[in-house]
Amino acid sequence: MGTNQNPKETHKNSFGPSSAKAYLDPHYWDERFSNEEHYEWFKDYSHFRHLIQAHIKPNSSVLELGCGNSQLSEELYKDGITKITCIDLSAVAVEKMQKRLALKGYNEIKVLEADMLDLPFSNECFDVVIEKGTMDVLFVDSGDPWNPRPETVNKVMAMLEDAHRVLKPDGIFISISFGQPHFRRPLFDSPKFTWSVEWNTFGDAFHYFFYVLKKGRRSLDGKVSSERVQPPSISLLHEELESEDYIFRTNIDEMNS
């Protein structure tokens, strides 16, 4: 669940929009980040550190998509992973993140304003691309989750294609998501990609998904190599979700409809 460390804020959801579609509006994020110092979507690093550690080495070059005001990059840095580039579409998020990291002395972490659907990087330059909750934003107006609107699919595919493009031949894409495998796999498994698809779960009563897509590892016989590392177990406890941002309630409603 998200955590907010703005001392002035007394209610976790005071930055949540009235409609989930606002998450697609860059102005919403600029306004939110102008007032909010830290909000950790889903869970913080401590909950999935063990999963990250299995895939990121200290010398890995890492690109984080949609960093917002998360502490993920600094937690990775503290764990010895120093070659980090963060991007976000929000100029406000980028400026505040740059200042925060500079104050803490994490000057090696680069933070750039960029669109994850059109990444300003050359081909095959990162070992790891990671996103937490950023792809899920693209799904907020997807309509039927079993049959998302073509506009949603096009945006998600643009994101995935660019992540795939900037990954080194043996790079990995890590997606930390609310979305269950039966909604995400049809996109991850597109024949455009050479990656294999595995996932794990983390969280307490409500489980989040930790997808690991390994470039160049799809089986050569053309079959999709997809491995469920651990059976996803979903138990939807409303009290678990009450303090979460609106995006989650929207998805839960869709899953239950």
Ligand SMILES: C[S@@+](CC[C@H](N)C(=O)[O-])C[C@H]1O[C@@H](n2cnc3c(N)ncnc32)[C@H](O)[C@@H]1O
């Ligand atoms: C749900 S928040 C997740 C923030 C952060 N990853 C976390 O775990 O707390 C989504 C973030 O994605 C950013 N974002 C939305 N669309 C984007 C895009 N097309 N390119 C880059 N960032 C984007 C938003 O500005 C916001 O910071």
